[in-house]
Amino acid sequence: MSQKTCLITGATSGIGRAAAMALARQGFRVIIVARNKDKAEATCRRIRQVTRNEAVSWYLCDLSLLRDVQALASQLRNDLDSLDVLINNAGARFLRHQLTPEGIELTLATNHLGHFVLTLSLLDLLERSAEARIINVASGAHYGADGVIENILRPEEYDGKKQYARSKLANVLFTYALAERLKDRQSRITVNAADPGGVATNFARNNGLIPWLKHRLYYLSKRQLLSPARGAEIVVYLASSPEVRGATGKYFFEKKERRSSAASYDIENQRKLWELSQALSGLGH
Numbered sequence: 397m398s399q400k401t402c403l404i405t406g407a408t409s410g411i412g413r414a415a416a417m418a419l420a421r422q423g424f425r426v427i428i429v430a431r432n433k434d435k436a437e438a439t440c441r442r443i444r445q446v447t448r449n450e451a452v453s454w455y456l457c458d459l460s461l462l463r464d465v466q467a468l469a470s471q472l473r474n475d476l477d478s479l480d481v482l483i484n485n486a487g488a489r490f491l492r493h494q495l496t497p498e499g500i501e502l503t504l505a506t507n508h509l510g511h512f513v514l515t516l517s518l519l520d521l522l523e524r525s526a527e528a529r530i531i532n533v534a535s536g537a538h539y540g541a542d543g544v545i546e547n548i549l550r551p552e553e554y555d556g557k558k559q560y561a562r563s564k565l566a567n568v569l570f571t572y573a574l575a576e577r578l579k580d581r582q583s584r585i586t587v588n589a590a591d592p593g594g595v596a597t598n599f600a601r602n603n604g605l606i607p608w609l610k611h612r613l614y615y616l617s618k619r620q621l622l623s624p625a626r627g628a629e630i631v632v633y634l635a636s637s638p639e640v641r642g643a644t645g646k647y648f649f650e651k652k653e654r655r656s657s658a659a660s661y662d663i664e665n666q667r668k669l670w671e672l673s674q675a676l677s678g679l680g681h
């Protein structure tokens with residue numbers, strides 16, 4: 397059997413790193429997408445060392461920059477014959493309002509828009525796999541998002557937690573909208589959203605020590621703080637388990653399908669987000 401190829405974003409830390417490790421252990425050829433060369437090299441070296449799988453490599457890309465994502469996609473289309481698994485995992489919360497050099501709010505750019513462009517740009521490669529899977533790493537935070545999707549672009553007043561929740565709702569809306577589009581074109585590609593639960597990672601560390609500790613304490617107080625390896629299990633399950641072969645357009649928590657928020661099933665919201673993402677990225681799909 398030929399080796400399957402998995403591409404994963406945000407694998408230099410936390411859930412992504414643990415998922416990359418587990419998939420390399422299963423024998424996947426693992427490609428990690430990272431924004432920092434030293435971290436990328438160190439992560440690949442460590443995964444090779446631990447798993448004894450040499451087929452672990454990296455590409456550089458800042459997911460919040462659309463020109464970076466487009467360059468990455470064209471490099472991948474040159475270098476790969478096909479792609480079996482795409483894991484859209486990189487993500488962050490920003491307590492301060494910031495714009496990317498391309499003028500897009502940073503949470504939206506990092507958590508949704510970069511992955512929107514990456515995914516649509518790699519569909520041809522994924523179509524060449526006999527059984528391709530896309531996994532979008534969402535979050536239970538999406539339940540708290542206001543359902544007015546336009547707010548993701550122009551919130552009346554920036555609030556980092558609210559904007560993060562909207563960006564995670566965007567992950568779920570994108571999952572459902574893409575699943576329908578793929579079904580319409582009779583594609584074999586499946587796409588699902590993974591909710592890892594509360595996980596002890598570097599998440600929120602970019603905002604300083606206190607917000608990082610608060611994030612951990614919140615889940616600790618609920619006795620729900622998981623290790624990265626445990627948090628990554630749902631991602632690995634969706635990427636490789638035969639139990640979910642053919643499952644698409646679903647939200648998974650603890651290896652079970654779960655209902656996501658009412659706002660995520662709203663077709664109008666899905667359509668609006670798609671159009672907004674197209675307009676911002678210039679993609680015509």
Ligand SMILES: NC(=O)c1ccc[n+]([C@@H]2O[C@H](COP(=O)([O-])OP(=O)(O)OC[C@H]3O[C@@H](n4cnc5c(N)ncnc54)[C@H](OP(=O)(O)O)[C@@H]3O)[C@@H](O)[C@H]2O)c1
Pocket residue numbers: 405406407408409410411412429430431432435457458459460461485486487488506533534535536591592593594595596597598599600
């Ligand atoms: N931790 C939780 O409790 C939790 C709960 C629900 C959902 N999630 C989701 O899980 C995913 C992974 O988060 P985590 O908890 O593992 O956090 P983490 O430890 O901070 O890891 C985040 C990863 O994303 C990368 N990244 C961030 N911004 C990037 C950018 N602009 N370009 C490229 N890579 C970028 C980071 O790279 P660097 O190493 O260079 O920073 C890192 O590899 C996120 O989507 C998050 O929303 C986390």
